[in-house]
Amino acid sequence: MSRAAGDLAAARSYYEKRLAISQKLADADPYSAEKQRDLGVSHFRLSDVEQQIGNEAAKHEHLTAGVAAWGKLAAEGKLPSPTDRASLERRRRQLHELAD
Numbered sequence: 152m153s154r155a156a157g158d159l160a161a162a163r164s165y166y167e168k169r170l171a172i173s174q175k176l177a178d179a180d181p182y183s184a185e186k187q188r189d190l191g192v193s194h195f196r197l198s199d200v201e202q203q204i205g206n207e208a209a210k211h212e213h214l215t216a217g218v219a220a221w222g223k224l225a226a227e228g229k230l231p232s233p234t235d236r237a238s239l240e241r242r243r244r245q246l247h248e249l250a251d
Contacts (some may be wrong), residue, residue: 157205158222166197169251195242213250218242239245 170175177183177190194217201209221239224230230239 159200159249163197163200164202166193168198169193184224184227187220187224187233188230191217191224193217194220195238207249211246214242214246214249218246 170190173186173190173193177186178187194213198210198213198217201207201213202232218239221235221242225236225239230236
């Protein structure tokens with residue numbers, strides 16, 4: 152992906168397109184854990200790119216949205232992967248650190 156190659160503008164553009172697609176799919180099927188999980192992933196990836204760019208406001212916005220999506224899944228018992236649960240906790244810590 153462009154992010155690995157250092158082209159952050161291209162990575163941002165790619166992830167914004169992915170987010171738009173993920174949002175449409177999640178809106179069309181709000182009860183699909185898979186689509187809601189994918190929406191969270193899109194937000195997390197954009198948060199990471201925004202951090203590398205130095206855009207803290209956008210980073211916070213996407214991190215908050217991703218944590219909200221995955222937090223809802225976790226509360227409903229729909230985030231079964233231990234890796235995903237660990238990632239959610241790491242992202243929650245990041246969000247908490249931004250608030251401090």
